Amino acid sequence: MTQHQLSRPGRHSDAAPRELVLDVGPVAHGGHFVARHEGRVVFVRHSIPGEKVRARLTDADDGSKFWRADVVEVLEASDDRRRHFWPLADSAAAWRKGGPPVGGAEFGHIRLERQRQLKSEVLAEQLKRLAGLDLRVDVEAVGQRPGSGEEHDGGGLAWRTRAGFAVTPDGRLGMHAHRSDVVVPVREMPLAVPGINELKLWELDLRGIARVEVAAPANGSRPLVLLAPEDDADPKRLGRILARLPHDVSVARFDPAKGQVLQLRGRTWVQESAAGHEYRVTGEGFWQIHKDAPETLVGAVRTFLHDGGYLLPGSAVADLYAGAGLFTAPLADAVGITGSVLSVEGSPGTSRDARKNLHGEGHVEIVQGRVERVLRNRPRRFDSLLIDPPRAGAGKAVVRQLMDSGPRAIAYVSCDPASFARDLGYFHAGGWKLEGLRAFDLYPHTHHLETVALLVPDA
CATH class of the missing domain: 3.40.50.150 (Vaccinia Virus protein VP39)
Structure with missing residues (x-):
């Protein structure tokens, strides 16, 4: 779920307006909601069906069949809207500060039960359209504390045992905005398990590093930090980063293009547990x-x-x-x-x-x-x-x-x-x-x- 560099926010033609007032319709696959402007479909992120919003166009070529937009102001809010648990991923708050929100938490403004209802609607629509099945399946909650479903201090947070990060030009830990090469500096990842946040990677000078991947197994075994250096990175910089990381954390250098993982300290793999078995997972191996x-x-x-x-x-x-x-x-x-x-x-x-x-x-x-x-x-x-x-x-x-x-x-x-x-x-x-x-x-x-x-x- 790492964000990729696909297009720059704010790309629009001179003829297209920068912002639109939209009545938001149903959810669509991919985390968008469907609205229309003068007959053209606009896929809006960070909204909820039934809302009226002001949205900033992020992809609006004249020749496109549809446009994309982010909510910058909620004019008529849904009862399902909640304060976003992560200010950097709050679209309206981010655009007020002059830039796009970080990707990876696009439903964070919606109460959890409604999130699952929306996902159920997407699944039903895909089954109907692509398989010809008229079927509705409830999406089941997993791993929530009893009674915490509507609380942002517990419900739906701290579940990611793996997280991928980009690096800003000045060497700060960051994450990409959706469909963008914009990297937003971060100082926390609320969806990640404590073992990832406790590393405090945002305190490191990561100049010369293109990408960082972290795995912190749920069983509490030794975490692994993977560093992907830029082609012209100073080899000494890896040593300085290594010295700042806790000694009980494994660190490896990796090349995403070649799939190579080279040991710097500790192991190049993590030990996972499930269904009564132990599993070794190397580098970026899937888990x-x-x-x-x-x-x-x-x-x-x-x-x-x-x-x-x-x-x-x-x-x-x-x-x-x-x-x-x-x-x-x-x-x-x-x-x-x-x-x-x-x-x-x-x-x-x-x-x-x-x-x-x-x-x-x-x-x-x-x-x-x-x-x-x-x-x-x-x-x-x-x-x-x-x-x-x-x-x-x-x-x-x-x-x-x-x-x-x-x-x-x-x-x-x-x-x-x-x-x-x-x-x-x-x-x-x-x-x-x-x-x-x-x-x-x-x-x-x-x-x-x-x-x-x-x-x-x-x-």
């Missing part, structure tokens, strides 16, 4: 970022496959897009030594982690490579499958390969309702049906959600 996500998702998959009778001792199963083995290990437990598990992961480093994490499990086969290529070159029959693809989803070709492998059921874990709904449409076209679906709010105060689905042949 669910919400502190309660691993247990939540493993539990949902286990309920669908195991309790549904699709995951039995002696079964042949596959874990595709397997990462470091979060799901592989519980699948191996379920099928036992008389069964078999194929684990497929595209990233070489993460696949090596899976090999270490599943060491000694003779009935587990770890294969590094693209899922479609492995399935094509090594055709097999499976009793059940689990897939957890990246945000882009599995795609039509992979869906066809999955169905052709003859499983009785497929568990599909997704972090994007649009790609999930699109793939679900491919399954329907191939004679499969949606047997079960759960949705989880694993990204409070953002527009993101996670779904776990059970798919079976419609026979």
